[in-house]
Amino acid sequence: MSRLTKFLGSTVGAKFVVAVTGTLLSLFVVGHLAGNLLLFRGRDAMNTYAESLQHLGAALWLIRGGLLAVFATHIVLAIRLKLRNQSARPAGYAHEATVQASWASRSMVLTGLVVLAFVLMHLAHFTLGWLEPTKYAVHETVGSGDLLRERHDVYAMVVLGFRSDLFVALYVVAMVVLGLHLSHALQSLFQSFGFRSPSFTPVIERVCGTVAWVLAAGFLLIPLAVRLDLVGTEVTP
Amino acid sequence: MANATGTMRLKLHIWRQKGPNQSGAIKTYDVTANEHMSFLEMLDVLNQELIGKGEEPVAFDHDCREGICGSCNLVINGVPHGPQRGTTACQLHMRTFKDGDEIWIEPWRAKAFPVIKDLVVDRGAFDRIIAAGGYVSVNTGSAPDANEILIGKADAEEAFGYAACIGCGACVAACKNASAMLFTAAKFAHLQKLPQGRVEADRRAVRMVQQHDAEGFGSCTNQYECEAVCPKEISVTSIARLNAAYRRASLRSVEV
């Protein structure tokens, strides 16, 4: 066995890799949120940002491929650990009790799978446009003179998408679940990496909890603001 | 709280299992106890009654009855060692309960701790984890003078905090994943805090984790139920230490 497979095969090693991939995914979440919030700076800011991502070309596919690999590793290892953990206690207790473990910490695979389902839906919704093709296929014309060109009107797509109660509801649920997942995940990273001390751990726990819910709330701002007609009123179907 | 005379009537739901390969079930018993009794003394009362009736008494592990040998291992109302923090079942006193209470008593549950009989389980896996590396390799007679190894008071205290582990297995019983990480890490961290233990820390980390996994314990997912039920209140900081050390040791070239 190579050192890496041994490491990944061990409970502590696998947990470490789950933490590393989790960290990368968290960074992605932060970046994604920052990009999304451009919506509040208007159509041009949003669409320019989207366009610049498209212009990355090969690099974009590299990033997407990397992200996919990270995602897959995170999920596969976490599920493998979960199965191992379930088999570690074949017979349970007749009288169950929990002293201090939070619901979030006990439901990471469940919340993780909900987030996964959401991501797939989200991709089908806004990246591939499979769910609402007409709302997806909106374009705007930009530039002037000879340089007039069409580009994907991401701003309008989002605004149109979130005028649906169904989607707003789905996104709200998904973001609450993401918040739960992150509320345990972020502070847990420090433990898995081996940073813990009586003085800074309580601070970390508080900060991580806050960050998790700020991220979830940040994402929620968009569908809610659209649904409440605080942004995007200029977009017409 | 008991009634004025200190006696209390209790309904006990106890896991009964004749042998390792037989199936078991919860059986219910009524017992009259006294608030000054320890929890195990209350079980003694029940057992004396069962013997009187010609039934087999409830088997449970116990020995020192002063909270240090680590023998006693009862899950009481879903919590290893019962409701009082930092207390083994043998040190738990009936004044913690009320007259008329119903109490569930079950064995440690983990694949790596198979039930032998009733509430008795086989914790041999813990010995094997220690045998894999939970020691300092020093033969008798080869030690330098004790004061040649200087250890700061704070380090000695922290090491003691980890070394206080009594190997009872409550951490495993409480962990939703039946992980023995707190047990394993407590020994690792105890020795890592001391200069004499640092020399072979890499080998120790790798071998102890390998053995932990081979025994069929689950993985730690940072829920800290173990810390909450540990009768010696050992900190999960030990686990953080082992996490980091295991990573370093695995990535460095250590032959183990």
Next chain:
Amino acid sequence: MHLDAKIPSGPIEKKWDTRRFELKLVNPANKRKYRVIVVGTGLAGGSAAATLAELGYHVDAFCFQDSPRRAHSIAAQGGINAAKNYQGDGDSIYRLFYDTVKGGDFRSREANVYRLAQVSVEIIDQCVAQGVPFAREYGGTLDNRSFGGAQVSRTFYARGQTGQQLLIGCYQALERQVDAGRVRMYPRTEMLDVVVIDGHAKGIVTRDLVTGKLQRHYADAVVLATGGYGNVFYLSTNAKNCNVTAAFRAYRRGALFANPCFTQIHPTCIPVSGDYQSKLTLMSESLRNDGRIWVPAKKGDQRAPGQIPEPERDYYLERKYPSFGNLAPRDIASRAAKEACDDGRGIGPGGLGVYLDFADAIQRLGEDEVRSRYGNLFHMYEKITGENPYKVPMRIYPAVHYTMGGLWVDYHLQSTIPGLFVLGEANFSDHGANRLGASALMQGLADGYFVIPYTLGDYLAGQKAGKADTTHAAFAEVENEVRARLQRLLDVNGSRSVDSFHRELGKLMWEECGMARDAAGLQRALDRIPALREEFWGDVRVPGDSADFNQELEKAGRVADFMEFAELMCLDALTRDESCGGHFRTEHQTDDGEAVRDDANFTHVSAWEYKGYGERPVEQREPLVFENVKLAVRSYK
């Protein structure tokens, strides 16, 4: 029978060196051909098994607990003595030797005690190297505290869990040898008899406590480290499963039992709270460093302790023993507590208790300092009693704690059965009639780490490895006896539980052979015990069967041995017609209640030889010769 203690000649400080040079050695390549059985994995057995395996012997180690780490050494709280003189307060090997001989009321063997003091120094080095987290000073050096019977600080400690930390150190050394394949560990396995072939101990018969299977184990030598017999009193500070069976079975096979009446009553235990009580809990002697012991000066004073003003309190230890005060040795402190209670000045339920008061210490040092020194003990006290010792004084009372008597061994720790060695509390060798605090851990580790590895080699060098095996007729015979006895216990199917007999025996022993003894009471006990034993064999009820995990059967076998052993204890106590150390015969005391020894007639070890069930054992005597310490009236005034 002539008891040859094999004490080396020459000046006391040279004896051990001389002997170590004289001892025969086993060639390193030959060591692995020898198989050694070690029964018991406490400090003595665990350290012996680990060290013998390190040397290259093949070791089979046995314990009845589910793990070797749970042996009762783990419960020792206060500390371990060593003549390191790290405090520069005048300690030396000679002083530790002297204190121990004096503390034992001049009933121990000088040469053994001197060796104990010598190797004490190495024990600390060894334990520190293993990673035992002893208490430290800020500068990083080791800290010490004082203990009873000494005027120097020579006790090394790890909070109130010194025994645990030392045992874990030695358990880890043992597991290291298990991993190396040199120790085969048999947990949950109880030794039920020893097998003697051609006059030499060559094996044991055990019962697997999980499956009930009887097993034969052959070895070239057998080491017993099976602890003391304090549970003969039912209530003691010993763990519930401590028992005399291994030692008693060896006695029945021809090993002499020495000074069985020497038992130690520890002065600071939590008083009995009711008749359901299953065991007594010790509060470490170290508490007497800062706690003050007192009772009301007036008889029957029912006021709460806080209501009793200073002048109406009797700090009786400080009054009677001004130079040692609250740190008087255990036997003296215990007797003084009994005296105060007998005088009607005891406190708490039944008047069987005295106060151990920390109010002064808290005022002098602050609550935080007291907490850092004794926090875990205070916590334990509060859990058991429901009272907060930071606010109200602890209530304490003496309880059976340790047994100085044990199987007779020579300087090599070999019993009168060649090839059968006995270590730790199970032997009688080092503590005389009273053990000083923090000396049990020292003796266990000295025997296991530093004595047996040398002396066992000397025996094995004269033995051909693997002379017989478990097919030898002697094994079959012993196994059959063991099986028949187990079956007999199950077949009685009477009406009383094992515990009810054990309680009755314990109560009898506490009353007639406890803190104070006299001829009439001992005779009463000697009359009653055989009858009780007959009742036991006629009316005990042991449910279940023998091919199973059966805790009642385990207990029954142990109590059956206590029933026989108790008689031996009382006989020894009756025969030793003097007071010494923990053996206090009320006929022999001064006007102010101090023990009066009879050196002219009792400066010897009484070693008893088994003559058959119900037969009176025969006393053999090993005279004690004091070449270095002058016999004197022990004074702590």
